[in-house]
Amino acid sequence: MREQTRAKSFTGRHMTIILVAFFGVVIAVNFTMARLASSTFGGTVVDNSYVASQQYNEWLARAAAQDRLGWDTEMTVDSSRYLLLAVRKEGVPLGNVQAVATVHHPLGRTAPVTLRFESATGGALRSTRPLAAGRWRLDLVVRHGAAEARYREDVR
Template structure:
């Protein structure tokens, strides 16, 4: 003998309310997650004026090609005391003297004031900033002037 089929519960307004609330909770959760991810990972403005940047683009490409021809290997890092270290070597891993090195550290979200960096030679192609960086993530931009050319290095450090 077969059991009698169970009666179906009717679809009521409460069911629709639960479905709508669940849907909007999911949508709002995803939106909040995406907004928090975007704010925490985006470093800020790439360029202030894209038209002006486009006019300078070919000059930037030429400067990059000149830098590449020199064959310098450049590295930026933080030491344990949070001083910026710049290491310069040539293609044969021999130290390079850079002439004048200047730099600045910019907080990616503009929450801290810009820090001007001055460097001192430590020998063997290593240059160390005289002042340490405050804690946090920083965009370090270093300018090397010497050997008849100017080079720019940029790296984000944390």
């Protein structure tokens, strides 16, 4: 005699298990993504966008004045991770240039570090301390006499 196999029916218990598993996965993924997003957020560009908008025209005027200086900058990192900076005007290195930079991690994971520069060969400037390995955002202020220029560069 053959034994009859009885097909199991789909019950409310099965549906409950499926719904709980589905929404459990969705909630777990959402919490994971929210945690990763908040842990890597580096902050805001400006603290108060209204105040920044009031200074916009002044920023444009300073940028135009900086462009009129005609300075070209070249930043490189040597094998020892020292930052080399060359400031030129019409291809000729500017003499008696002073520079200071603030470097910070683009995602805000480390505190900003101030870099000072000293004279190097060929009219260039060399940072007095090396950069740590990784990607850095460099805010550079260059002064030559009364003229001042500001640059922002990403350095690896």
